[in-house]
Every structure is written in C-alpha cells, then in structure tokens.
Amino acid sequence: MHIFGTMKRIITVILALAMAMSCGNNRKASGDALAAKAWQEIAPTEVDLNPVQMIDRDWLEVSAGMEGNMNLMTISWGTIGELWGKPVFTVFVSTSRYTHKFMEENDYFTVTHFPESMRDKLSYLGRASGRDEDKVAGAGLTVEFTDLGNPIYAEADLAIECKKLYGQQFDASLMPEEQRQWYERSGLGIHYMYIGEIVHVWKK
Ligand SMILES: Cc1cc2nc3c(=O)[nH]c(=O)nc-3n(C[C@H](O)[C@H](O)[C@H](O)COP(=O)(O)O)c2cc1C
Numbered sequence: 001m002h003i004f005g006t007m008k009r010i011i012t013v014i015l016a017l018a019m020a021m022s023c024g025n026n027r028k029a030s031g032d033a034l035a036a037k038a039w040q041e042i043a044p045t046e047v048d049l050n051p052v053q054m055i056d057r058d059w060l061e062v063s064a065g066m067e068g069n070m071n072l073m074t075i076s077w078g079t080i081g082e083l084w085g086k087p088v089f090t091v092f093v094s095t096s097r098y099t100h101k102f103m104e105e106n107d108y109f110t111v112t113h114f115p116e117s118m119r120d121k122l123s124y125l126g127r128a129s130g131r132d133e134d135k136v137a138g139a140g141l142t143v144e145f146t147d148l149g150n151p152i153y154a155e156a157d158l159a160i161e162c163k164k165l166y167g168q169q170f171d172a173s174l175m176p177e178e179q180r181q182w183y184e185r186s187g188l189g190i191h192y193m194y195i196g197e198i199v200h201v202w203k204k
Helices: 002-022 051-057 098-105 116-125 135-139 177-186
Strands: 040-042 060-066 069-075 078-083 086-094 108-113 143-145 151-153 158-169 191-203
Touching: 051 078, 060 098, 060 151, 069 086, 069 098, 069 116, 069 135, 086 098, 086 108, 086 158, 098 158, 098 191, 108 151, 108 191, 116 135, 151 158
Parallel strands: none
Antiparallel strands: 040 191, 060 069, 060 108, 078 086, 086 191, 108 158, 143 151, 158 191
8 A cells, every 4th residue: 555655656746747847838948959850051042032021021030038038029120131241130129129128138139930820920929028928938939949049939930040240229310300200209219220140040
C-alpha cells in the first residue's frame, strides 16, 4: 500500500511537470538550430518578395527584446535597400508604441512576414498594445529565438534579423506642413526611424 502511495505521488509530480512544460507559455528558445525548425538561411539578395507588396500590402511584424522581455507590433511603413555598403532594413516606430521602448533598449530588431492566412492576427497585433496584454499569447504565436537571442515566429515565412545602425526621431520642423499637422491632429508621438543592418535572413 505504501509503495503504491509513493508511486502515485511520483507519477503525479511527473504529470504536473510535463503539463507545466507544455502549457501556459508558447515561447520556446531555438538555441543553435533554426535550420532544424524548417528555416533556411538565405542572402538578403535572395528575398524575392516585392518590397512594396511585402511591407505596405502584406504588412510585417517588427520585434525587439529577448526571451521574457520582448514586444512586437504590426508595421506597414518600412524600406529595404543599402546604406554605407551594407544591406539595410529601416522601420518607423512612433514613440506612442510600447515597442519603441524595446527598440531603444536593444541592439537588434527583427522583421517577420507571415502568410495571408495570418492577416487577422497581424491586424490584432496592430491594434493591441503590449502595455496591456501578452500579444504573443493573444495572437497564438510561437516564438523562436535566433542564436543572437532575437525573437522570430514559427508561423512566419520570412524573418530578417537586423543590427541597429542608426536611430533618430524625425524633426517636425523639417517635415512637410501636411505631416506636421497630421501629428498635431492625431496626438501621435513623432516616429523614430531605425536603420538596421540585415545580418541574417531566413525563409521557410
Ligand atoms: C496595418 C498596420 C500598420 C502599422 N504600421 C505602423 C508603423 O509602420 N509604425 C508605427 O509606429 N505603428 C504602426 N502601426 C500601429 C501599431 O502596430 C499599433 O499601434 C500597435 O498596437 C502598437 O503596439 P505596442 O503598443 O504593443 O507597441 C500599424 C498598425 C497597423 C494595423
């Protein structure tokens, strides 16, 4: 009887541990093997999506931070190209966004593209704020961390990892009048541009 009682307790502990590992947190570290997770590394020149389609029409997620302290938001403003002899991706993040804090505090950011079937999730990630809720859980995303520790998502089909080269807020006095008035009317914090050197690109 005593042996059965002990075995029951051991089995209960094992089950509780297994449940704790599988539930309540859909973040997982990738360590060194993104390739083993169906990602294939490609060169920046091999990104075959039209930039206007990819950024303006499909939308992207920009993410910054590391495991346990990260945020992401939807963007449709951005550029991809070259600066100072390096491949670069530039994003524009308003100071009103919670993501802005993560862009300031981290040396890297990632940009991820998703299949069209994820449009509703991207829409949610562009409305909700990480200040108020866990957006990763809200969108049902599975975070994978790159070898550099930056967040990308199992549900994405393209991931671009960038090292911040330059970040600066737009100067309102240098903007066209129309844009200056738009910021005044909307009350939105003036955007920072973050130019990132593309250090890795993966696709599914
Ligand atoms: C389609 C779409 C595109 C967006 N593009 C940008 C953008 O380029 N820059 C920006 O600052 N906000 C953009 N936003 C707004 C942010 O995604 C939104 O305010 C988000 O809730 C911010 O989340 P956060 O507070 O967790 O950072 C966009 C929203 C949508 C729906």
